[in-house]
Amino acid sequence: MNLPGKNKLINNIIFGGTFDPIHNGHIEIIKKIKILFNPKIIYVIPSGNPYMKPKPPVASPIERLQMCKIAFKDFENVKVIDYEIHRKDPSYTYDTIEYLSSININIDSLILGQDSYLEINKWKNGVFLKNKYNFIVIKRNTSASLPINPRNCFYIEKISTLSSSLIREKIILNKSINEDTPIEITKYIEDNNLYKNGQNN
Numbered sequence: 001m002n003l004p005g006k007n008k009l010i011n012n013i014i015f016g017g018t019f020d021p022i023h024n025g026h027i028e029i030i031k032k033i034k035i036l037f038n039p040k041i042i043y044v045i046p047s048g049n050p051y052m053k054p055k056p057p058v059a060s061p062i063e064r065l066q067m068c069k070i071a072f073k074d075f076e077n078v079k080v081i082d083y084e085i086h087r088k089d090p091s092y093t094y095d096t097i098e099y100l101s102s103i104n105i106n107i108d109s110l111i112l113g114q115d116s117y118l119e120i121n122k123w124k125n126g127v128f129l130k131n132k133y134n135f136i137v138i139k140r141n142t143s144a145s146l147p148i149n150p151r152n153c154f155y156i157e158k159i160s161t162l163s164s165s166l167i168r169e170k171i172i173l174n175k176s177i178n179e180d181t182p183i184e185i186t187k188y189i190e191d192n193n194l195y196k197n198g199q200n201n
Contacts, residue, residue: 020057025160051090061085092124109134
């Protein structure tokens with residue numbers, strides 16, 4: 001693969017998600033992309049109102065924002081953005097990019113999971129986004145068949161089997177999540193009594 005980190009097609013990246021909670025799989029994605037593409041900065045953006053999710057997040061927007069800040073507090077060139085969590089309207093990636101542009105942050109690339117990428121035409125101005133920006137797509141499995149678009153789409157093999165829903169389920173069952181999240185996140189979850197009492201959408 002001709003990784004764009006060598007010729008700097010990829011500089012300013014958005015990594016959005018509910019992060020409910022953020023976990024080691026998310027963190028490994030960031031680490032891998034920093035190695036492969038050497039971007040200037042990755043903007044982690046927890047969604048406020050993820051309109052394409054069948055159910056809303058369990059933790060509040062502020063709690064999910066705080067967990068992201070804790071997880072990436074010691075990372076160079078990773079910045080957590082709070083724009084979406086303060087909006088009552090649905091979290092549209094197009095609007096977020098427009099906002100970032102208005103404060104002189106010019107995004108050129110997005111990190112997406114395979115399923116999200118395959119649904120991008122359903123997004124607000126999804127075709128426009130698909131044509132204008134680079135996409136780093138995390139494959140769901142090694143045998144996944146994906147459209148070939150060498151101009152602006154770069155596929156990465158699945159990095160982790162972790163999921164936020166699995167972690168929430170383990171918390172409900174009083175199982176340890178120490179191997180799934182940084183210890184600071186585990187402590188935040190415990191201190192704030194998150195995901196207890198069957199709270200698992």
